Amino acid sequence: MGVKKESKKLKVAAPKPVEEEAVVMDEQADEGDQVDQDEAGEWGDNDRIEDTDMDAAEGEMDVDETDPNKLREEERQRASRQEQRQLLKERKTARPNGALVFQLKKLWETIRQKRITSELRAEKMAELMGLITGKIQEVTFRHDAARVIQSALKHGSSTQREIIAQELKGKYAVLACSQYGRFIVSKILNMCPKHRPLVLKEFQGQVRKLMRHRDASFVIEEAYSQFANAQQRNSLMEEFYGPEYALFKADKAKSLQAILTENPEKKQAIIKNIRETISSFLEKGAANIGPHTILHRLILDYLLLLPTPSATASKPTESAPAAPANPSAYMVDLLKDHLIHILHTREGSRVAQLILLHATPKDRKHILKSFKGLLGKIAREQHGHTVLLELCSCVDDTVLVSKTVLMELFTDANPGEAMRDPYASRVVLFLLVGRSRRYLINHVVDELEAMDGVRKLTSKKADDVRRKEIVATLSPVWLDLCTTFAGELLRSRSGGQVLVEILKHAEGDKTALIEAISSLTSGTIESHALVSSSASATPKKEVFNAAKKLATEAANVKLAQLALDSKENPDLPDMSAHVLVDRNSTFTLKEMISGGRVSAAAGSNKKDGQKAEEAPLDPSCGAVGIAVATVISKELEYWLRYCATSEAKTSGTTFVLLALFESRAAGVQDALVGSKKGRKKAFSKLVDELSKVAVVVPKEAEKEAADENAGGKRKRGGGKDLKKSAGARQSVIHIFLNKLKESF
Known part of the structure; x- marks a missing residue:
């Protein structure tokens, strides 16, 4: 009796068995198959168990090899586990297509391996296709078989992919809603170009419904952002404008502007439908709209349709009606917590700009608080930095903007990087020179100008006044950083532009900065190389770290594959070259000494045969010219011989010498070549x-x-x-x- 009770307890405590093939398949995820980590653990009841659990269960049983009773007990447990494995195998085989899936998984284990010959993979693929042809729809919705279909699409030939895509025709919308089947739709969109229009056509009429589904929304987003052309995108967007556009599809889809041009009477109905869709996504406050660019465009379309708010508009109450009295304020309440997630796209950045424009001072402070700690990433993004431009253009509290927000860019771990980054540097240049098309992209300037009408109603200060207040606050920090990182900024294209404009427009004493710039031009190429080599000749001794070494080697290989070197990468300026030889630094020095280009106004007013009037030379540029000329004059004969005899890298050096010789500042020419006598x-x-x-x-x-x-x-x-x-x-x-x- 004691043995039976003990046996019964063991059966209860024993872990659930698993089929060995399924365990291997689950634990070794193919890198090419798109399976989320969270989803990979939801394989159904009694389908698998981790080997670690089995090992732990076996490890808890300390068996004394000298005790016959303990040995017999171990044998009984082992037999029980084998019996349970066999029962599980029989149970899975008894399911619909269970035996077929068992065969497919065996073939899949060979096909998915990376280190096999193409001939063996082709042979196994042919065998696999022979098993699944005609039954693909039956096995696709099983979680384990879905992985097999994904690998077949990845490793199969174009003909085999066409067979799979053809058999799944008519089921793409259903597959998109499947937790595992959605990855098959993604594979077909990626690897079967001929079937992309068919997949998109099956989504027609269901886009609004699919976007509310947790899994299908990612398939719609992938199809919209990566594979759809302009007309197909308009077709997907149309369904948010009203039921009629989802039920009755025209031969050629139209944009929202074209629809409103042809049918202006439908504007209010379209606005209502878009507002209801956006509200359904955002009112609960738990939706993450960051990855969905299709929603970013929808929100932007809605905001552009809204009328210009009045200066005395009031915020809606908490129980906002279906058609709020102030739609702009209503959208601010919905979106102010989501801006940080959407400003990485072009549509999302424009939405963030419009929300900042329409927001009240209290809401703007709330938005700025959500940006805290992420200003560096925002400024370095292609589209995110435009939000900071709008932030500097509409927020009247310049103390809050400069000390609380922008100061974060210049006090992080690498403060000089913000001035060298091609996007973050535009924020500094915007504050210094305004909407200059020399530094800002044309469409960014056009978008800022298009919002001037709203800005006049929602902001009190003039743009020039607002920028000057921010520059006055940040100038000491900028001058200190430019003095410290003068060498890096000179050798960087973006950093050189910032250096020139700070020298001309920043407020404060610039003597230290001018001395730092002029000191970099001292010496010869050989002396600079000697200093650089001695600085790097005695590196600090570090303990060997294999993981760190492998990571460094992998990073170097990646840079080599991307054909990037220290000069082309703005984050890694080449400090080994002398500033009078480096291409970026010579261009920057020439700009400083000459005072920059001729102003657009002066160039547009010139008459035929008359030279354009040059802008007055900034005193700081004249001071830089005198300081640089004084330093170079000590080695002028060396640099003249270098430029005359060397066939490489001489034009930039000579341009600097020529700019010094032709400088409009008094005393520069004499400082370079001496007095006339x-x-x-x-x-x-x-x-x-x-x-x-x-x-x-x-x-x-x-x-x-x-x-x-x-x-x-x-x-x-x-x-x-x-x-x-x-x-x-x-x-x-x-x-x-x-x-x-x-x-x-």
Whole structure:
């Protein structure tokens, strides 16, 4: 009796058995198969058990090998587990297509392996297709068989993929709602281009319903954002405008603007339907609309349809009616907690801008609070940084914006990176020079200008006043950062632009910054290389870390595959090259010394044959010119010889020298070549010597130009004669030496 009771207890405490093939399949997920981690654990009742649980159960039973009773008990338990495994196998086989799925999983274990020959994979795929052809719909909705179909789509031939896609025709909408079947639809969209229109056509009339489904919404989003063309996108969007657009599909789908142009009387009905759809997603407050760009566009369409709010508009009450008296304020209440999740897309960033415009000061503070800790990521995003531009354009509390929000960009772990990043730097440039199309993309400027009407009603301060207050607060921080990271900023394209504009428009003492810039131009190429090598010659001793080494090697391989080097990557400026040789730094130095380009207003007012009037030279640019000229003059002969004799990387260096020689600031030319009395004797002989060795026009290039001119072909100079073409091909150092000689 004691043995029977003990046996009964063991049966209760024993873990649930599992089929060995299923355990192996579940624990080794194919990297190519798209299965969420949360979903991978929901495989149904009594379908599997982790091997760790089995090992733990066996480990708890300490068996004394010298005790015969204990050995017999262990044998009984092992037999019980084998019996349970057999029962589970029989139970699974008894299910519909159970034996077929068992065979498919065995083939799948071979097909999914990465290190097998293509011939073996093709052989197993042919065997698998022979088993599932005609039965694909029957096995697809099973969680384990769905993985097999995914691998068949991934590793199969185009013909085999067509067979699978053809058999699933008519079931795509149902599959999209399946927890595991939705991945098959994604595979078909990715790997069967011919069937994409068919998949999208099956979604017609059900888009609004599918978008409310947890799994199907991701399939709709993938089809909309990655595979649909403009007309197909309009077809998907139409169904949110009203039931008639879902039931009666036109031959050619139209955009919302086209629909309203043809039927302006439907505007209010469309606005109502869109508002109800948005409210159903957002009123509960638990929906995550971040991944769904189709909803971002829908919200943007709704906000653009709203009338301009009045200056005295009031916020709606908590029990907002179906048609709120102030739709703008109603949308602010719905979206103010979701902006941080949607501003990474172009439509989402415009939604965030419009919400900031329509929000009250209290709501704006709430939105700024939600951005806290994420300002660095937002500023470095392609579309997210435009939200910060609007933030600086509409929020009247400049102290809050500058000290609480923007200050976060320049106090993080790497503060200099914000000024070197191609997107974050535009926020600084916007504050310094406003809506300059030289630094901002045209469509960004157009969008900011299009919202000026709303901005005048919702903000009190003028744009210039608001920007000047922010610049006054942040200028000390900017000047300190530019002085500390002057070398990195000079060698970065975006950082150089920020450096030039801060030098011209920032408020405060710029002496330290000017000295830092001029000190970088000291020395020669050899001395700079010696300093750079000595700085990196004695690295700190670190304990060997295998994982860290492998991660570093993988990162280097990735950079090599992307063909990125330190010069092309704005986050990694090349500090090994001298600033008078580096291409980005020479361009920046030339801009500083010359004072920048001719202003657009001056260039547009010039008459025929009259030179454009240059903007007044900023005193800081003149100070930089004098400081740089004073430093370079100590090694001027070296740099002239370098530019004259070296065939590589000389144009940028000579442009800096030429900008110093032609500077409008008084004293720069004298600081470079000395006073008029002493420079002739010192440089006449050197100029004559270097003029003979300076690179002019190679004979082969001159001969080629003569042949083209004789043959009547169009040349790069736009039909100029040979003499002018040859003169244009002279090296910059030759032009500089001629000007230097003429000034004696």
